[in-house]
Amino acid sequence: MAVRPTRRLTQLLAGLVLYGVSMGLMVRSTLGLDPWDVLHEALSERTGLSFGLVTGILGALVxxxxxxxxxxxxxxxVANIVVIAVAVDLTLALLPPPSALAARIVLMVSGVVLNGLATATYIGVRLGPGPRDGLMTGIAARTGVSIRVVRTGIELTVLAVGWLLGGTAGIGTVVYALAIGPLTQAFLPLVRWRPERVDAAEA
Incomplete structure (x- = not known):
């Protein structure tokens, strides 16, 4: 029996919205961003475009x-480009920047954990990788270089460019780099789509 796409699409959108929210939390923490967001922030500040708009434009270019x-x-x-851009801008518009260090740490940690959940959520439905993930897997497939090496090379490059342009790199960047892999792996079994499991409501 075919499975209706409703649940998968809902999970995809939920994951992408959560991803944009997690980005906004880390931006507001001002304690450091993931490598791509260091570049997004730098370009946003230099162009005057919103963080989300820069994220979407760069995603389309990638x-x-x-x-x-x-x-x-x-x-x-496609949803990755549009939904995340809107979600992160809405989060930044609704969430004022805190001044207390304790609040900033909470935002940073919450952002990293939520990003791990969001990544697992939208990857788990297997409806297409994000532009940056597809760039990584495409280069690995065409060159024969391992995904780990390709991802490290790409992220170090965008981090360096973003930092040189004035993006925020800090303890949050380090925490993200160390935690995102294990967090995503831990959450993925909980949200991975399995064709053989059909909800009664969708049967």
Whole structure:
């Protein structure tokens, strides 16, 4: 029996919204961002465009790099660009920057944990990788270099460029780098889509 796409699409959108919220939490903490967001913040400050808009534009530009890599986007790829951009801008508009260090630490830690859950949530439905993830897997497939090496190279590059342009790198960047892998792995079994498990409401 075919499974209706409603639950998968709902989980995809929920994961992407949570991802944008997690980005906003880390931005407001001012304690350091993940490598791509260091670059997003730097470009936002230099261009005057909103953080979310920069995220979406850069995501679309990265998607163009898929063409020579022969990567195929899915519905999740396009949704990734649009939903995250809107969600992070809404979060930043609604969440004032705290001044107390304790509150900033809470935002940073919450952002990292929520990012791990959000990543597992939208990856788990298998409706297409985000532009940056697809760039990583595409380069690895075309070059034969391991995904770990490719991802490290890409993230170190964007981190360095973002930092040189004035993006915020700090303890939050280190915490994110150390925790995001284990967090995503821990959450993934809880949210991974399994075709053989059909909810009664969808049967």
């Amino acid at each position: 998607l163009l790099c898929w063409i020579p890599l022969r990567q195929r986007p899915g519905v999740g790829t």
